[in-house]
Amino acid sequence: MEQDNDNYLRLPDLGEVDEVTIVEWLKGEGEGFSTGDDLVEVETEKTTFIVDAPSDGRMVRITRKEGEKARVGDPLAELTS
Amino acid sequence: MADRPAWLKVKAHTAAEARGMHAMRGVLSRHNLTTVCQGARCPNAAECWGAGTATFMLLGNVCTRACRFCAVPTGNPHGAIDEGEPARLADAIADLGLDYVVLTSVDRDDLEDGGASLFAAAITRIKERSPHIKIEALIPDFSGNDVALRTLIASAPDVIGHNIETIRRLSPDHRDHRANYDLTLRVLSHVAQISPGTITKSSLMLGLGEKRGEVLETMRDLRGVGVRALTLGQYLPPSHDAAPLARYVPPDEFSSLASEARGLGFCFVMSGPLVRSSYHAAQTIPACSD
Numbered sequence: 537m538e539q540d541n542d543n544y545l546r547l548p549d550l551g552e553v554d555e556v557t558i559v560e561w562l563k564g565e566g567e568g569f570s571t572g573d574d575l576v577e578v579e580t581e582k583t584t585f586i587v588d589a590p591s592d593g594r595m596v597r598i599t600r601k602e603g604e605k606a607r608v609g610d611p612l613a614e615l616t617s
Numbered sequence: 618m619a620d621r622p623a624w625l626k627v628k629a630h631t632a633a634e635a636r637g638m639h640a641m642r643g644v645l646s647r648h649n650l651t652t653v654c655q656g657a658r659c660p661n662a663a664e665c666w667g668a669g670t671a672t673f674m675l676l677g678n679v680c681t682r683a684c685r686f687c688a689v690p691t692g693n694p695h696g697a698i699d700e701g702e703p704a705r706l707a708d709a710i711a712d713l714g715l716d717y718v719v720l721t722s723v724d725r726d727d728l729e730d731g732g733a734s735l736f737a738a739a740i741t742r743i744k745e746r747s748p749h750i751k752i753e754a755l756i757p758d759f760s761g762n763d764v765a766l767r768t769l770i771a772s773a774p775d776v777i778g779h780n781i782e783t784i785r786r787l788s789p790d791h792r793d794h795r796a797n798y799d800l801t802l803r804v805l806s807h808v809a810q811i812s813p814g815t816i817t818k819s820s821l822m823l824g825l826g827e828k829r830g831e832v833l834e835t836m837r838d839l840r841g842v843g844v845r846a847l848t849l850g851q852y853l854p855p856s857h858d859a860a861p862l863a864r865y866v867p868p869d870e871f872s873s874l875a876s877e878a879r880g881l882g883f884c885f886v887m888s889g890p891l892v893r894s895s896y897h898a899a900q901t902i903p904a905c906s907d
Contacts, residue, residue, distance in 0.1 A: 548629050549638060551654070551662030577626065582853040583660035584626040 544599075544611035545575060548587060553580050558602050558612070562586075568594045576612060593617035622865050624890050625851065630663035641666040641713070648709040650702075651678045653721055659893055660853070672719040672755070672895040673706055675739055676732040680723035682793035686782070686822060688855035689723060696727050703739035707746040717899035718743065720774075721755035726795065731757060733765035737772035744773075751775045753818070753898050758796060758804050766804065770812045776846065776901050777808050778818035780894055781839065784831040791825060791860050802842050809843030816905045818846035818885070820894035823871075825852050826863035836878055846885035846901050847878050850892035866890065 547556065556578035563569050563576075573589045596614040600606050630638070645652060653672040654662040665671060677699070679692040710718055720739060725732035740752055754774035759765035770777070781801045783791055788798040801819075808817050819839050821832065832849075839847065849871060854862055868890060875888035885904035887896055 549635055549663075550629055551638060551659070551666065579621065581856060584621045585629045586626055587629045 543596075543615055543617065545587070545590070545613045545615050547578065547606045547608050547610050547612055549608050550578075550580075550585055553583075553585075553608070555605050555607050556580055556585070558600050558604050558606060559584065560602055561598055561613075563595045565595050565598055568592075578606065587612070591617050622867075624868050625660075625853075625865065627660055627891065634663045634666070638663055638666040641671060644709050644712055648705040648712075650706060650709055653895070660891055661893060661896060665896075670715065670717065670719075670899065672721055672898075673710075675702060675706070675720060675722040675736055676725050677723060681726040682724040682795060684782070684793045684796065685791045685860035686825070686852060686854070688859070693727055694725070698728070698732070698735055700735075703735065703742040706739050707742040710743055710750065711746045715747070716749065717751045717753070717902075719753040719755055719778075719895040719898050721895075722757060724757045724793075724795075726760060730765040730768065731759035731762060733759055733762075733768045737768050740769075740772035740774050751899070751902055753778060753895070753901065755780070755818075755894065756804075758800050760795065761800055761803060763807065766807055767811060770808060770815070774815070776816045776818055776898075777812075778820070778846070778894065779804050779808070780820040781805075781835060782820070782822060783825050784821070784827040784835045785838075786831060787825050787827060802838055805839065805844050806842035813843075816846055816885075816901060817842075817844045818848070818894075818901060819844050820848040820850070822852035823849055823866045823874075824862055824864055825860065829870075829874075832874060833877060836874075836881055836883075840881045840883065845883060845905050847883045847888075848886075848892050848894050848896060849874055849878075849888040850894070850896070851890040 559577040559579050561576050562574045569589045570592050574586045576587050578585050593615045598613045600612045651674045653674050680689045683691040752774045753776035755778040785798045871888040875886045878886045885901045
């Protein structure tokens with residue numbers, strides 16, 4: 537997955553998916569993580585995707601909460617790296 | 618929706634897969650083509666597109682049938698076909714440099730030959746443009762029309778697939794009334810008789826309410842008509858209107874059924890929760906060539 541340089545974790549291109557629902561955040565605000573750690577689960581009608589960490593960093597603020605919808609490219613959380 | 622089990626969760630794509638998807642979308646859009654990956658909202662789209670493989674759908678994106686497990690829209694195209702489709706598809710496949718493709722189509726009960734002549738023309742054209750390519754044709758039943766089936770076989774795809782979809786008891790509940798279990802077996806049997814050198818393949822979705830014994834019976838029925846390659850995957854309803862899910866089948870059941878299938882003599886078996894009928898299809902020929 538890729539992260540823009542604006543320090544946001546954005547919903548990556550998941551293939552043939554328009555919109556997802558945020559199921560569960562696997563790291564909380566203030567928590568640190570390493571590259572490849574699972575950060576958030578999102579789901580479509582058919583599939584649950586796990587979005588992982590693009591680099592080492594820390595979760596600053598979750599901007600899309602569990603149960604909310606997101607589209608490809610939407611910011612899900614603010615990160616530091 | 619019931620909680621999805623851990624074995625159905627997939628990692629969001631890697632950067633390489635993202636580039637593959639982007640490239641594939643560009644080619645599809647430039648040539649005005651459709652993939653099943655898109656129509657079926659397949660969970661493996663990122664993985665397959667990233668690896669440069671795809672299942673192309675011919676004859677439009679509207680199906681004359683209304684199977685309850687499928688997301689492809691139902692309608693009547695009133696005989697409309699796109700004569701340029703075979704050439705565009707052959708160009709796209711050459712552009713992508715693919716060495717194995719799966720071609721399928723919607724059901725076209727509005728056409729006398731069910732679309733077989735256009736399907737065959739596409740295979741012929743692709744082989745002309747990409748002489749070394751291997752082609753898997755995942756065909757409809759052509760309403761049992763033997764002439765149409767022979768037209769398709771004459772274009773000489775390397776693998777011919779026709780999906781039985783579910784066990785005998787559940788077929789009337791989930792497949793369109795024009796499709797049925799025995800017709801599917803008859804189509805597969807005819808392929809094996811007419812062209813014994815062609816690998817025949819079929820696919821079953823699990824989780825619709827079938828019992829293990831019924832799955833084994835279907836596997837035996839398929840082997841009985843000469844089918845050599847089999848895929849088993851978890852049914853995932855593509856929308857709220859689709860046939861409801863009966864249960865999530867655990868990975869160990871898929872493994873156990875794969876062993877049974879190999880014991881019955883299938884030379885290619887893909888069995889797992891996220892397996893779809895074209896998943897890792899390029900391995901079919903190596904697995905069945907000995």
